[in-house]
Amino acid sequence: MTTPIAFGRIRLRVNPHNSVYLILLAAALVTWIYKPAFLSADNILSMLRQASALGVLTAGQLFVIIAGGVDLSVAATMQMAIVVFTYGFNLFGPWGLAVGIVLALLVGIAMGIINGVVVAKFHVQPFLATLFTGSILTGIRLIITGISSAGVIPDPIRFLGKDTTLVVPNAAVIFFLVVIACLVLFNRSVFGRQLVAVGTNRRAAVFSGIDADRVVIKSYVAAGLLAVLASMLLSGYTGYADMWLGSGFEFSCLVAAVIGGNYLGGGRGSVLGAVGGVLVTTLLLNAVLLFGLDIAYQYIVKGIILIAATLSGSLAMRKG
DSSP states (O other): OOEEEEETTEEEEEOTTTHHHHHHHHHHHHHHHHOGGGGSHHHHHHHHHHHHHHHHHHHHHHHHHHTTOOOSOHHHHHHHHHHHHHHHHHHHHHHHHHHHHHHHHHHHHHHHHHHHHHHHTTOOOHHHHHHHHHHHHHHHHHHHHTTSOOOBOOHHHHHHHTOEETTEEHHHHHHHHHHHHHHHHHHHSHHHHHHHHHHHOHHHHHHTTOOHHHHHHHHHHHHHHHHHHHHHHHHHHHOBOOTTTTTTHHHHHHHHHHHTTOOTTSSOOOHHHHHHHHHHHHHHHHHHHHTTOOTHHHHHHHHHHHHHHHHHHHHHHHHO
């Protein structure tokens, strides 16, 4: 649903996907008024770095959401990936890092296949299926690592997550490239159209000749692979492999997606809306820190936004 807004001769058409940028503008303006340091170059670059890992993860979640599912195992996949490539480097050096990255990607693919098969073939609710597989993967990770962290993050990973190229954070460049790739896939590829068809009406998609199970499995594989990439950006940014690094990101990426108008019903989605949701979510965290508030306020705000966005999406579907 699109609502026209007029400013003199200028008419804007606001929909659930672009309205997030009005929220972003208003939130940025209020934060800047009370905390002028918000718009400093250092703070903007820092927010771009913070947003990149969440943004890549949200892009992966968007594949699953459009197909009508949800993936709550992405944080567990991120954490396992960090353990795998960090252990590889700490034990065997640069070659170990290369092998570790390959193994981490295989973990992402394996998790995607398992999630997709459980959801598509056995018809388990995506929320429960991915919650359980994520829990199992977390248990395996804890058995491997015990109570210690995975160790020091390798310099090549630090280069991706922390360093800059011509002032622009490398993580932001990677996020931008992922966004471009997703725009092409969703809008210009057969797979993108199949995702929308399956998410809109799975039975009709099957009758039209689409292998719905395969499409769902591919969507989870995409989420798993992008979760691994997000793990590199996040660990590279923080510089350490904490036991619970990335904890809560499975819900943060959902919040970012639904703020951008990507409702958890499937059949439609907007990459640019998701980007706006990521920026708003990151801005909220930054504002909490700038105002010196306890981090608990961030979770309260995220929960309220998630509930409000889900309810508005449900109402929009009923009206439609």
